[in-house]
Amino acid sequence: MTAASHNETQTIPAGEADPVAELGALRQSIDNIDMALVAMLAERFRCTQAVGELKARCNMPPADPQREARQIARLRELAKSARLDPDFAEKFLNFIIREVIRHHEAIAREDGAVAETRP
Numbered sequence: 001m002t003a004a005s006h007n008e009t010q011t012i013p014a015g016e017a018d019p020v021a022e023l024g025a026l027r028q029s030i031d032n033i034d035m036a037l038v039a040m041l042a043e044r045f046r047c048t049q050a051v052g053e054l055k056a057r058c059n060m061p062p063a064d065p066q067r068e069a070r071q072i073a074r075l076r077e078l079a080k081s082a083r084l085d086p087d088f089a090e091k092f093l094n095f096i097i098r099e100v101i102r103h104h105e106a107i108a109r110e111d112g113a114v115a116e117t118r119p
């Protein structure tokens, strides 16, 4: 259902000048934020890919739980200052880190397979 068709079945409370325009403006900001999120995530994965390759070359483990614990503690504090739910921030970071570790494990497996074929 579009905002306009939704509006037809709703009474507009007094003081709401143009809710359809307001919704449109808010959604424009949400779209801009989503664009920035995608750009930032792409940049983060570009860096973590390089970390995964470095770790595979140097036989370092894909995951570093101590580093993760520091990041989560830091992110929870940042979330509190930003008035974002710290539990949500932690879940979000854990979700990303799990995916990064999956990539690192795949890189390590590929690197190992290449190493085994080397004379």
Ligand SMILES: C=C(O[C@@H]1C=C(C(=O)O)C=C[C@H]1O)C(=O)O
Binding pocket: 048, 051, 062, 063, 064, 065, 067, 068, 071, 096, 097, 100, 101, 104
């Ligand atoms: C990127 C790294 O590898 C893993 C992924 C992390 C992340 O996505 O922030 C953090 C720690 C590691 O478990 C790292 O060691 O810095």
